[in-house]
Amino acid sequence: MAGPKSAAIQIRAPNANPSNVKEQEKGRDSPVSAEKKRETPQRICRNVMIYGYCKFQDSGCVYYHPPPGTDPNVINTPATGSPAMTNPTPLSKEPKPSFGLGAEHLSAPVFVPKTPMGDNPSPRATTPSLAPSTIQVPSAPSPAPPPTMAQIPNWPNLGNQGGIIPRQDNSLSFDDSMISMDPSQSSAMDGSMFMHQPIRQPLDQHLYVSPLPHLTNPPVSHHPLHSFFIPDDLRRNLQAKHDATYLGSQSGSSPGLPSELGIYHSLQLLGQSQSGNSPPSKVYAHPAPVYKAVSSVDGNVYCLRRIEGYKLVNEAAFGAVDTWRRMRHPNIVGLREAFTTKTFNDNSLILVYDYHPLSTTIWDEHLSPNPPPHSPSRGQRSGMPIPERLLWSYITQMTNALKAVHSSGLAVRNLDPSKVLITGKNRIRLNGCGVWDVLAFDANTPIGVFQQEDLVALGKLIISLCCDFFQPGQHPALPLDHIQRNYSPDMKNLVMFLISKPSPLKSIDEAIKIMGPRILNELDAMQNYADTIESDLGAEMENGRIVRLLSKLGFINERAEFELDPRWSDTGDRYILKLFRDYVFHSVGVDGKPILDLSHVLTCLNKLDAGLDERIMLISRDDQSCLVVSYREIKHCIEAAFNELRNTGNPHRVHR
Numbered sequence: 004m005a006g007p008k009s010a011a012i013q014i015r016a017p018n019a020n021p022s023n024v025k026e027q028e029k030g031r032d033s034p035v036s037a038e039k040k041r042e043t044p045q046r047i048c049r050n051v052m053i054y055g056y057c058k059f060q061d062s063g064c065v066y067y068h069p070p071p072g073t074d075p076n077v078i079n080t081p082a083t084g085s086p087a088m089t090n091p092t093p094l095s096k097e098p099k100p101s102f103g104l105g106a107e108h109l110s111a112p113v114f115v116p117k118t119p120m121g122d123n124p125s126p127r128a129t130t131p132s133l134a135p136s137t138i139q140v141p142s143a144p145s146p147a148p149p150p151t152m153a154q155i156p157n158w159p160n161l162g163n164q165g166g167i168i169p170r171q172d173n174s175l176s177f178d179d180s181m182i183s184m185d186p187s188q189s190s191a192m193d194g195s196m197f198m199h200q201p202i203r204q205p206l207d208q209h210l211y212v213s214p215l216p217h218l219t220n221p222p223v224s225h226h227p228l229h230s231f232f233i234p235d236d237l238r239r240n241l242q243a244k245h246d247a248t249y250l251g252s253q254s255g256s257s258p259g260l261p262s263e264l265g266i267y268h269s270l271q272l273l274g275q276s277q278s279g280n281s282p283p284s285k286v287y288a289h290p291a292p293v294y295k296a297v298s299s300v301d302g303n304v305y306c307l308r309r310i311e312g313y314k315l316v317n318e319a320a321f322g323a324v325d326t327w328r329r330m331r332h333p334n335i336v337g338l339r340e341a342f343t344t345k346t347f348n349d350n351s352l353i354l355v356y357d358y359h360p361l362s363t364t365i366w367d368e369h370l371s372p373n374p375p376p377h378s379p380s381r382g383q384r385s386g387m388p389i390p391e392r393l394l395w396s397y398i399t400q401m402t403n404a405l406k407a408v409h410s411s412g413l414a415v416r417n418l419d420p421s422k423v424l425i426t427g428k429n430r431i432r433l434n435g436c437g438v439w440d441v442l443a444f445d446a447n448t449p450i451g452v453f454q455q456e457d458l459v460a461l462g463k464l465i466i467s468l469c470c471d472f473f474q475p476g477q478h479p480a481l482p483l484d485h486i487q488r489n490y491s492p493d494m495k496n497l498v499m500f501l502i503s504k505p506s507p508l509k510s511i512d513e514a515i516k517i518m519g520p521r522i523l524n525e526l527d528a529m530q531n532y533a534d535t536i537e538s539d540l541g542a543e544m545e546n547g548r549i550v551r552l553l554s555k556l557g558f559i560n561e562r563a564e565f566e567l568d569p570r571w572s573d574t575g576d577r578y579i580l581k582l583f584r585d586y587v588f589h590s591v592g593v594d595g596k597p598i599l600d601l602s603h604v605l606t607c608l609n610k611l612d613a614g615l616d617e618r619i620m621l622i623s624r625d626d627q628s629c630l631v632v633s634y635r636e637i638k639h640c641i642e643a644a645f646n647e648l649r650n651t652g653n654p655h656r657v658h659r
């Protein structure tokens with residue numbers, strides 16, 4: 004490689020010669036020299052400001068040096084009347100051949116740090132962001148010159164509604180600061196120039212977007228750190244579900260259960276009776292234990308319901324299973340397949356359902372005197388009636404499911420509180436669909452009869468949710484009176500309709516008509532929830548971008564060797580990435596303590612991902628090298644280095 008590759012500004016520190024390096028290292032541990040070190044960034048900045056610059060541009064690289072003849076160790080403190088402040092004339096952008104770069108730079112090699120490899124002094128103190136007011140380095144030529152104040156479109160001042168991270172003074176882009184210091188823009192030199200006028204970039208992709216105002220949106224200053232990520236309770240919930248799904252999924256079946264059942268393995272009993280013989284089911288009369296199992300075909304976790312002591316007498320009993328398998332509905336637990344087996348040393352019917360981790364049932368949640376250990380309502384039963392809003396939500400979801408089932412020419416036939424699964428917050432699904440179609444196969448009874456029974460079962464389920472004293476078989480007069488006193492008239496009307504005698508006019512469609520506007524409430528709630536979840540998803544999307552970026556950096560930084568070059572990751576463009584890594588992660592404060600500022604990390608990485616023209620100063624750990632480089636250039640370095648890695652061994656290497 005014949006010349007410098009990076010489009011960066013390199014600032015040589017005043018004492019950047021090998022003899023000085025040694026001098027510096029000697030005193031590294033003394034407090035005095037540590038103090039000096041912390042001052043170094045300012046020194047460099049001031050030298051740059053005062054000494055002017057010379058510019059060499061080849062392959063987009065611009066080098067800056069102090070002018071010859073000046074004492075590099077003299078610190079020109081810009082007090083009042085400092086050159087930078089009293090002479091706002093911008094530094095000429097024309098090359099000044101009188102100092103700085105000589106012809107030898109025309110063939111300057113790839114930039115290599117002076118510090119010997121492996122010599123890693125502790126990261127020096129750096130300021131997290133370059134304050135443009137203290138350093139004025141002329142911008143490298145860019146395809147489009149920065150707009151003047153007159154050219155800048157008058158963006159409406161929208162406050163900070165677009166970002167959690169406000170654009171602070173020290174995050175002004177380099178070009179912004181140049182605009183404000185350009186005296187040639189005489190129109191900008193009036194009083195308004197000094198007022199804080201945020202210059203809004205059309206694409207602030209480096210900023211995190213706040214939740215939109217229609218979602219609850221605290222003031223920007225109140226955004227806690229975790230607002231960069233999905234809410235804690237959602238994260239905990241999802242994490243718990245993942246844990247429940249994968250817990251024991253590779254550790255084989257529980258003791259006493261077959262190691263394999265067809266294509267399923269790692270069987271584990273679900274539900275309350277975790278050991279011993281299962282009692283007969285409240286609904287199916289047979290013992291009907293439920294297992295979690297893993298499919299060896301697709302690796303997914305499923306829920307297997309086993310009906311013990313089932314003997315198949317008619318193949319047609321499985322006829323309805325195909326229709327159930329095709330049914331995909333948000334309020335129905337999907338049935339995948341059904342088969343008989345003797346693996347348990349008996350005749351068993353197995354129905355395979357979708358697995359919904361950590362789910363409970365309406366029975367466990369609201370009616371059982373002994374809720375299961377993981378039930379959220381355990382110990383919280385207040386004895387108060389279930390809120391009407393929640394009841395309507397349940398009713399709407401169950402009615403929705405019944406409508407789908409009846410429209411498919413099927414009937415649920417086991418609408419019981421223990422067969423309504425609660426799979427999330429107020430989210431329910433009908434469970435065990437298809438069991439009765441096989442278990443009590445009856446080709447002679449019209450499906451309409453079973454559908455009418457579904458409506459009555461729904462009415463009874465609502466009654467038991469409204470009145471916890473209701474017993475099956477009890478006359479409904481007392482519960483209806485209770486409902487009338489505690490719930491709206493619509494509730495009583497619906498229940499009376501559902502438990503009324505079967506008639507051709509009685510259908511799920513008529514029930515839906517009675518519910519009317521209540522369904523719209525559920526629609527509202529669902530859509531609000533969808534909005535919230537979508538907004539949470541947006542936060543994770545930003546983090547996904549950053550993980551990809553960090554992965555690329557990780558592939559490049561500290562790579563021991565690439566194509567027989569042990570210094571690959573420390574030379575050329577990669578050296579900039581190394582310094583950038585230090586800038587982002589290894590900054591230390593003036594007190595010498597590590598700066599563990601996640602906002603700084605996220606801000607830097609987002610700016611990098613967006614490839615902003617804003618510049619930052621990267622300083623080597625030994626203070627000997629200093630680069631002023633834009634995020635855009637760093638991004639280019641990452642892409643180039645990553646492509647180099649990716650194209651290893653490819654004879655047609657393409658650097659995109």
Ligand SMILES: Nc1ncnc2c1ncn2[C@@H]1O[C@H](COP(=O)(O)OP(=O)(O)OP(=O)(O)O)[C@@H](O)[C@H]1O
Pocket residue numbers: 273274275283284285286287291292293306336356357358359360361362363364366367421422424434
């Ligand atoms: N599809 C499923 N996904 C995840 N867990 C399920 C699923 N189906 C059932 N479960 C779990 O299994 C438990 C037991 O379900 P089951 O239908 O057997 O209820 P039950 O109260 O034991 O009824 P029964 O008296 O009929 O046995 C449920 O509480 C639930 O935690």
